Structure formats: C-alpha cells, structure tokens
Ligand SMILES: Nc1ncnc2c1ncn2[C@@H]1O[C@H](COP(=O)(O)OP(=O)(O)O)[C@@H](O)[C@H]1O
C-alpha cells in the first residue's frame with residue numbers, strides 16, 4: 001500500500017532541506033507522502049516503535065521527538081511487514097538526518113563565533129588604530145563609518161543578542177535625517193505607539209537598516225523628490241515599514257531591477273517577509289505623485305531584556 005523509497009527520493013531530499021520547518025512537521029509530511037491513502041492522527045502518548053494492530057488496519061509509528069506518536073489508519077487495505085520495514089527505514093533515515101543537521105548547526109555556530117572574534121579582535125582593533133593615526137577629517141569620517149558597518153556585521157554573527165526596536169529605529173532615523181539634510185530634502189516620520197519593550201533579532205535589525213539605507217539611496221539618486229516619508233506600524237506581531245517619496249516614480253513593469261531592489265527583496269524574504277513597490281497617483285487626476293515601497297515581516301514575541 002505504501003509508495004517506494006526510490007520514487008520519492010526527490011521528495012525526501014526536499015523535506016530534509018526545508019530546515020526552517022520543525023522536524024516533527026517534516027516527519028509528518030513524510031509519513032503522509034509515503035502512506036498517502038491512510039489517515040494520520042497524532043497520539044497524546046508516546047509510541048516507542050512501529051507496530052501493526054491485530055486487524056492490520058492500524059500502523060503505529062513514533063514521532064521524532066518522542067513526545068507523542070502517530071497512528072496511520074487504513075480503511076481499504078491491510079498493513080503488512082513491508083509497511084513496518086518502510087516506516088522503520090524512514091524513521092532511521094530521518095533521525096540520521098537530524099543528527100547531521102544538528103552537527104552542521106553546531107559547526108556553523110562555532111565558526112560564526114570564531115569569525116566574530118577575529119573580526120572584533122583583529123580587524124576592528126586595526127580600524128581603531130587607523131582612525132587615531134589619520135588627521136584628515138574626511139578619512140576619519142569614512143573610517144568611522146566602515147568601523148560601524150563592521151561592528152554591525154560582528155553583531156549579526158551572534159544570533160542571540162537582540163536590539164530594542166525603539167533604539168534601532170531611532171538610530172536609523174537619525175542616519176537618514178543626516179543624509180537627507182545634506183542635500184536639503186525633508187524627512188517625514190511616523191511610528192506607532194506600540195513598539196515599546198519589543199526587540200529585533202540581529203538579522204531583523206541589520207536587514208531593516210540595510211533595506212532602508214538602499215531605499216534612501218535610490219530616492220536620493222533616482223526620484224528627484226522634495227521629501228521622503230516613513231511610516232512604521234506594528235499590528236499583531238507584523239511590522240510594516242512604508243517608505244514613499246514625491247518624486248517622478250518609475251515604471252515598475254519595465255524597470256530593470258539592479259542589485260539594490262533585488263537585495264531589498266532578498267533581505268525581506270530572509271526575514272520570512274516581503275517587499276513590494278508601487279507608484280503613487282493623484283486620485284483625481286491620475287497623475288504620478290512618486291513611488292512607495294512596503295516592507296512587512298513578523299517579529300517574534302521577545303520582550304526586551306532589562307538593561
Ligand atoms: N524611489 C525611486 N524613484 C524613482 N526610480 C527609482 C526609485 N527606486 C528605484 N528606482 C528605479 O529602479 C531602478 C533599479 O534600482 P536598483 O535596483 O537599486 O539599482 P540602481 O540603484 O543601481 O540603479 C533604478 O535604476 C531606478 O530607475
């Protein structure tokens with residue numbers, strides 16, 4: 001009654017590679033795929049090994065984390081020993097895969113920490129020496145901004161530290177303000193009241209900063225606008241950042257996205273979110289009034305740790 005292993009190898013590889021999905025969910029879809037004509041029900045008690053009942057219409061299988069189990073129920077065919085063998089092989093394969101995944105994650109974490117240490121102790125320290133040894137103001141400013149980006153990258157490498165959302169957006173706001181001031185453009189800023197006490201992961205923090213940096217660069221370079229407006233809202237764990245300008249807009253269908261737009265999209269997707277662009281039109285005349293980009297992503301419910 002089951003499907004063969006060889007035919008479903010691409011499916012298995014696909015399941016094993018979806019590392020963002022909890023392992024028991026992946027195990028469940030593997031069982032559903034191989035025993036597609038059966039109903040699958042989770043049990044509240046753990047099941048330690050694969051077993052068939054006396055009437056051969058129920059196959060019990062363990063879950064990966066052993067907190068519960070699964071019951072496969074067949075209404076038209078009878079389970080036999082081949083089904084037990086297949087369930088056992090799949091279970092073994094999935095467990096072996098998890099061991100590899102855990103080892104990989106551990107190795108990656110250690111390597112990230114090593115790179116962060118080297119960057120901090122070596123490269124950042126040398127940058128500081130450089131800043132102290134040069135006299136020219138422009139070079140000092142440039143070196144400081146390189147050092148700042150470097151510190152941001154070091155901080156992203158450490159998965160655990162979090163940043164207060166309020167601090168993060170205050171920083172990014174002042175950075176954009178300085179850039180727009182220098183060319184005489186106006187910044188209009190709105191943020192919702194409910195951001196207090198929440199935090200970004202380093203990845204969310206860095207990605208949002210870099211997306212806003214590129215959006216600002218694009219507005220400065222391409223829009224020919226007088227102002228830029230940013231609206232930040234939080235609704236049901238969903239952060240939305242809307243950036244608009246009153247410039248010339250652009251042909252969204254026919255524009256060739258460069259690295260900038262693509263990177264913004266990739267960074268939003270990396271946060272399991274999205275970035276989309278649209279033109280703003282006057283509701284009466286239909287005339288172009290600039291462009292807008294909307295970024296959305298979910299923040300987890302991690303409250304700011306006390307300082
Ligand atoms: N705010 C904007 N106003 C007008 N045009 C824009 C705006 N943002 C992006 N564009 C257009 O989209 C194109 C692609 O942007 P991007 O991918 O950042 O590449 P680049 O900035 O290197 O040209 C730009 O060349 C420009 O034509």
Ligand SMILES: [Mg+2]
Nearest residue numbers: 217218260261
């Ligand atoms: Mg660009």
